[in-house]
Every structure is written in C-alpha cells, then in structure tokens.
Amino acid sequence: MAMQNERPQARRGRPRFFSRRKVCQFCVDKIDAIDYKDTDKLKRLLSDRFMIEARRKTGVCSRHQRLLARAVKRARQLSLLPFTSSHKGSFAINFRPRN
Structure with missing residues (x-):
C-alpha cells in the first residue's frame, strides 16, 4: 500500500535553464596585468552602485578577479573611480583650489 505523503516523481512546470559556463575574458585575450588607469574596462566589471561584481556574474577567473580587485x-x-554611486562626478565638480 502506498503512503499518502509521497512526492510525485517528476516536477512539473518550466524546465530548468542551464547556462553556459562563462569564460574569463582576460584569459582569452591573454592579459597578464590589469591596468588601473583603464577605467572604461574597469567600469564594465562594476555594478551600478560601483561595487565589484562577483566572479560568477562576470565570468572572471580567480587570478584575474584578485588583480581586478x-x-x-x-x-x-x-x-x-568613485567609491559609491553618490560620489559619482563629485571629485571633479566640487574641487576648487585654495587661493
């Protein structure tokens, strides 16, 4: 006799989405050092709040994640680069040299 609390064998609903494993773009381009002066490349790896994105989101390997940080x-x-989104643009605008 079957028990009442058994779960069904197959799950119904949407099939699970399997994403491809992301490849480190720095390894593909064979970049050994990440330049801190290249702010355009660094901004792509930051969130909208200027926090460093996680490896699982950007696909950067552990070595390049450390260099990126x-x-x-x-x-x-x-x-x-600004520390937070509230600092964005405040460095150049609010700076006035003293007389």
Missing part, C-alpha cells in the same frame, strides 16, 4: 582599489584611491 587590486586595480579597482588603486583607481578609487587615485580618484579615477
């Missing part, structure tokens, strides 16, 4: 932190210290 170091480059972003250097660019932030030199005011090439």
Whole structure:
C-alpha cells in the first residue's frame, strides 16, 4: 500500500535553464596585468552602485578577479573611480583650489 505523503516523481512546470559556463575574458585575450588607469574596462566589471561584481556574474577567473580587485582599489584611491554611486562626478565638480 502506498503512503499518502509521497512526492510525485517528476516536477512539473518550466524546465530548468542551464547556462553556459562563462569564460574569463582576460584569459582569452591573454592579459597578464590589469591596468588601473583603464577605467572604461574597469567600469564594465562594476555594478551600478560601483561595487565589484562577483566572479560568477562576470565570468572572471580567480587570478584575474584578485588583480581586478587590486586595480579597482588603486583607481578609487587615485580618484579615477568613485567609491559609491553618490560620489559619482563629485571629485571633479566640487574641487576648487585654495587661493
């Protein structure tokens, strides 16, 4: 006799989506060092709140993720990239040299 609490064998509904594994674009281009002065490339790997995106989202390998984090932190210290979205553009606009 079958029990009442058994689950059905197959799940109904949408089939699961299997995405391809992302390939590190830095490895494909054979880039050994990430330049902190190349802000256009760094901005593509940041979120809209200027946080460093996760590896699973960008597809960057662990080695290049560490280099990317170091480059972003250097660019932030030199005011090439903002720390948060509220700092966006405030470095160049609000800066006035003292007389």
